[in-house]
Amino acid sequence: MEGIVSQSIVMDATDEKGLKELGITDFDTAIVSMGETIEDSIMITLSLKEMGLRKVIVKAKSELHSKILRKVGADRIIFPEREMAERLAESIASPKIFDFIELSKTYGIIEMVVPKRLVNKTLSELKMREKFRVSVIAIKRKLPFTLPDGSTDFKEEIIVGPGGDDEVISGDVLIMLGKNENLEKIEKL
Amino acid sequence: MNQEFDDLLELGNFYILSQEFGEAIKVLKMAEKIDRMNPELYNNLGMAYEGLSEKDKARDSFRLVLKLNPNHKSAQEHLTRLIEE
Incomplete structure (x- = not known):
């Protein structure tokens, strides 16, 4: 301890x-x-x-x-075991969803791979709040780099509170907050 | 070694470093048609899938690397990381 x-x-x-x-x-x-x-x-x-x-x-x-x-x-x-099981079930049901945290019966936070339709656009172009009524609270991104032995590896970058000018790229993981019904709509994109 | 295969592998790596993972997969799939037994090819393919956050495909690729070369350190590390995530 x-x-x-x-x-x-x-x-x-x-x-x-x-x-x-x-x-x-x-x-x-x-x-x-x-x-x-x-x-x-x-x-x-x-x-x-x-x-x-x-x-x-x-x-x-x-x-x-x-x-x-x-x-x-x-x-x-x-109920840690039950809560973990629910979150695991959610991620198994859709491989694009890495995590889901239920904040209340109505609101949640989802961690999911950016759908192809949303790639290569800035957040202001995507208008997530207007179109889907969800807020992107962070973007997780894998940044490739070369190791001294010449091989490639990734380091993870987290953009917390991304701005309108931040562009979403392929493979990004978006962490979004919103009503569960609106988060579900994004899952289906 | 086949020059075309090497060129495709290098191009694939270039695309990975440029964060153009989709393009990397395209050229690495072309390389796969030339040589299906090269662990580096599948390691790079695994990296590209990992970059795209396609974890299932990334895991499959790294497992394939380890079938071809059980001592491949990078594939071992990436697979462990993906399994534990």
């Missing part, structure tokens, strides 16, 4: 007394990510909320688990 967090402690999180001694209530947020035993994650969540921790985020394994976590006071419940 060194290098990721400023402080790390190994302890039994089900030990309520130990958590108190640790001064857990001084922390703003706790993330309960242990998913091996449902019972432990419920007990830890309950303890943390009873101790007065403001925000507790918990990983759930099933709908029933989530329901109980909500009852014991979890502030946010996440």
